[in-house]
Amino acid sequence: HHRTRTASVVGALKNKKNTGLTPITMEIGVCEGLKDDLVREMVDDALIWTSLHGLVVGDKNDKRSGEVPGVGLVHAPFSLLPMSLPRTHFIQACELSTIFNDLVDRVSLDGEFLQESLSRTKKVDPFTSRLLDIHRKMMESDKKEDIRLGLHRSDYMLDGATNLLYQIELNTIASSFSGLSCIVGELHRNLINHYGKNLGLDSRNLPLNPSISRYAEALSKAWNEYNDPSSVVLVVVQPLERNMYDQHWLCATLREKHNVRTIRKTLTEIESEGVVLPDGTLQVCGKNVSVVYFRAGYSPDDYPSEAEWRARYLLEQSSAVKCPSISYHLVGTKKIQQELAKPNVLERFVENKHAIEKLRKSFAGLWSLDNMDTVNDAIEKPEFYVLKPQREGGGNNIYGDDVRDTLMRLKNERSEEISAYILMQRIFPKESRAYLVRDGICRSNNAVSELGIFGAYLRNKDKVIVNDQCGYLVRTKASSSNEGGVASGYAVLDSIYLT
Numbered sequence: 001h002h003r004t005r006t007a008s009v010v011g012a013l014k015n016k017k018n019t020g021l022t023p024i025t026m027e028i029g030v031c032e033g034l035k036d037d038l039v040r041e042m043v044d045d046a047l048i049w050t051s052l053h054g055l056v057v058g059d060k061n062d063k064r065s066g067e068v069p070g071v072g073l074v075h076a077p078f079s080l081l082p083m084s085l086p087r088t089h090f091i092q093a094c095e096l097s098t099i100f101n102d103l104v105d106r107v108s109l110d111g112e113f114l115q116e117s118l119s120r121t122k123k124v125d126p127f128t129s130r131l132l133d134i135h136r137k138m139m140e141s142d143k144k145e146d147i148r149l150g151l152h153r154s155d156y157m158l159d160g161a162t163n164l165l166y167q168i169e170l171n172t173i174a175s176s177f178s179g180l181s182c183i184v185g186e187l188h189r190n191l192i193n194h195y196g197k198n199l200g201l202d203s204r205n206l207p208l209n210p211s212i213s214r215y216a217e218a219l220s221k222a223w224n225e226y227n228d229p230s231s232v233v234l235v236v237v238q239p240l241e242r243n244m245y246d247q248h249w250l251c252a253t254l255r256e257k258h259n260v261r262t263i264r265k266t267l268t269e270i271e272s273e274g275v276v277l278p279d280g281t282l283q284v285c286g287k288n289v290s291v292v293y294f295r296a297g298y299s300p301d302d303y304p305s306e307a308e309w310r311a312r313y314l315l316e317q318s319s320a321v322k323c324p325s326i327s328y329h330l331v332g333t334k335k336i337q338q339e340l341a342k343p344n345v346l347e348r349f350v351e352n353k354h355a356i357e358k359l360r361k362s363f364a365g366l367w368s369l370d371n372m373d374t375v376n377d378a379i380e381k382p383e384f385y386v387l388k389p390q391r392e393g394g395g396n397n398i399y400g401d402d403v404r405d406t407l408m409r410l411k412n413e414r415s416e417e418i419s420a421y422i423l424m425q426r427i428f429p430k431e432s433r434a435y436l437v438r439d440g441i442c443r444s445n446n447a448v449s450e451l452g453i454f455g456a457y458l459r460n461k462d463k464v465i466v467n468d469q470c471g472y473l474v475r476t477k478a479s480s481s482n483e484g485g486v487a488s489g490y491a492v493l494d495s496i497y498l499t
């Protein structure tokens with residue numbers, strides 16, 4: 001019976017000294033055949049609660065679910081109980097949020113650093129190359145972004161061997177789940193309030209999650225800074241979006257709480273309906289746009305033709321507040337993540353020594369493929385590495401034997417393509433038992449979790465108006481699966497139980 005400190009409440013229960021409470025019997029298997037009525041009762045309550053509280057996504061079995069709101073909904077996949085996280089690590093992750101917000105803004109202003117760091121990627125990665133072209137045009141026209149809004153999510157894993165928190169990546173575009181993640185926490189609060197005694201859990205250990213309210217507040221403050229009361233927030237979306245309710249939670253909060261209107265358009269629609277007036281004002285369907293909030297545009301699939309690139313360029317040229325600007329978008333690439341981890345690079349952007357120390361402490365091993373020693377080590381021991389292209393949106397990273405095969409191919413072909421990738425140390429979080437509920441079915445698995453901290457940064461010239469951590473996201477997946485995306489169907493939404 002290996003000694004592992006469990007990272008899930010359910011696991012913790014199993015190890016709990018018997019306090020006279022009957023912890024849940026833990027069986028690996030599927031909930032349908034559960035001996036334990038308590039879990040089945042909780043699952044039913046949870047399925048009802050999620051449906052009544054908008055913890056929903058479009059159902060991939062319904063072809064209209066990504067297009068017509070209210071059609072083909074299914075509960076968002078969720079973990080029945082929260083994962084336990086030491087308070088110290090949660091505080092560490094929250095403290096890093098404002099430091100990363102500052103770092104993104106500072107790096108975004110160094111156009112040459114971005115162009116230089118990505119210059120070799122540009123040669124072999126057409127998508128990143130197009131982003132750099134737009135960025136270069138902004139530099140050449142000396143385009144200034146006085147008002148800057150970043151809605152980021154910095155993702156971490158807690159390494160099982162060292163009990164250290166490592167950043168997996170920093171998302172600076174289309175950071176998902178600020179809408180749904182706080183609702184999962186309320187689901188767990190509800191379940192623990194009702195079943196806490198049986199579980200030996202206290203709902204006061206569930207941290208409040210202000211993800212919707214703070215993200216919406218940052219968007220409304222950016223709308224305010226632009227100072228055009230007739231203007232709207234433009235949400236750039238994909239033609240089919242099954243995660244639309246996560247987005248609608250933000251838009252509905254903007255309208256109900258801040259009286260700010262939003263419009264949803266695809267890049268294709270923007271190309272045909274958008275114009276930039278001589279004074280720089282962006283107009284779409286005749287409405288002035290103050291803020292462009294991207295929930296698309298981060299993947300080559302979002303640019304099926306030149307029309308979508310023209311749309312991206314049009315948005316960038318306008319005086320609207322882009323979230324993110326092309327610079328903020330580029331700062332969030334994996335190549336920049338790897339460059340910032342090189343010695344003496346953070347010192348170029350951050351003065352505060354303590355801040356630099358905290359950042360460095362959160363960096364896992366990150367290497368370009370110029371380091372032949374590392375490449376050879378990864379060929380020998382591929383299971384300790386993740387090979388990452390410059391892609392967002394999940395499902396693009398390379399694991400296990402594919403790391404070796406890909407590196408061997410790139411090496412033997414002496415291919416320039418090698419500069420499109422970075423190597424990252426693979427982090428192994430502690431496994432623990434969790435009940436994962438998807439499509440109404442509950443399965444008990446050994447699982448691992450990834451913690452995302454939402455951050456918002458709003459600046460107007462020299463005035464920093466918002467620099468805040470905005471709550472959190474937890475995604476939990478069966479430890480057997482490499483990929484961790486919720487939208488891609490591997491992970492479920494989870495929350496935190498502080499221990």
Ligand SMILES: N[C@H](CCC(=O)N[C@@H](CS)C(=O)NCCC(=O)O)C(=O)O
Binds near residue numbers: 241475
């Ligand atoms: N459909 C788009 C999805 C946007 C998207 O993929 N965002 C990336 C960061 S770039 C991300 O946050 N991935 C974690 C979400 C997961 O685990 O599935 C949306 O929701 O607007």
Ligand SMILES: [Mg+2]
Binds near residue numbers: 169171394
């Ligand atoms: Mg990402």
